[in-house]
Amino acid sequence: QVQLVESGGGLVQAGGSLRLSCAASGRTFSSYTMGWFRQAPGKEREFVAALSRSGDSTRYADSIKGRFTISGDNAKNTVYLQMKSLKPEDTAVYYCAATPYGLGSSDAFYRYWGQGTQVTVSS
Numbered sequence: 001q002v003q004l005v006e007s008g009g010g011l012v013q014a015g016g017s018l019r020l021s022c023a024a025s026g027r028t029f030s031s032y033t034m035g036w037f038r039q040a041p042g043k044e045r046e047f048v049a050a051l052s053r054s055g056d057s058t059r060y061a062d063s064i065k066g067r068f069t070i071s072g073d074n075a076k077n078t079v080y081l082q083m084k085s086l087k088p089e090d091t092a093v094y095y096c097a098a099t100p101y102g103l104g105s106s107d108a109f110y111r112y113w114g115q116g117t118q119v120t121v122s123s
Contacts, residue, residue, distance in 0.1 A: 002026040002112045004096045009117030012086055016121070020081040022096030022114060030054075033099045034072060034079040035110055038092035038119075045095070047105040051079060059103040064090070086121045093118050 008020040022034065035050040049070040050059045058070055069082040079096065094117050097110035104110070 002032060002098050004098060004112055004114035006094065006096045006114045006117040009094060009119045011120045011122065014086060014088055014121055014123050016086050017082070017084045018086065018119060020083070020094055020096075020117060020119070022079045022081075024077045024079070024098065030074050031100065032112075033101060033103055034070075035097045035099065035104075036070060036079075036081045037095045037097060037107055037110075038090075039095070039116075040089075040092040043092075045107055047107070048094070049081060050103045050105065052103055057103060059105060061105070083119070086119075088121045088123045091119060091121050 003025045005023045012018050030053055033053055036048040037045050038048050039045040047061050051070045051072050055072050067085045072079045096114040098112040099110040101109050
């Protein structure tokens with residue numbers, strides 16, 4: 001069992017940056033692949049990025065590749081999503097998730113979820 005709590009969301013102008021954090025508690029953080037997903041109003045939840053258990057591998061959605069970076073700090077049991085060059089279409093609730101499996105992009109692979117943090121990008 002692992003509990004996830006996201007933070008760092010907010011309102012930012014287009015072109016700006018934000019860093020989301022996801023603090024994990026419970027089972028050892030390094031036992032899980034960590035992922036970020038997002039859901040915009042009226043749309044399905046979509047994959048954003050994932051970080052392998054070892055921290056050596058990452059996977060990104062094409063829509064954010066080159067602008068977002070996922071990273072982790074095992075000592076702090078925290079995974080981050082650094083977002084740069086934000087666009088209005090990045091507006092969504094961002095969710096952190098954990099899975100004991102590999103770098104999947106389907107939300108069906110992820111077993112544990114945080115409550116989400118709102119990111120709003122104004123034009």
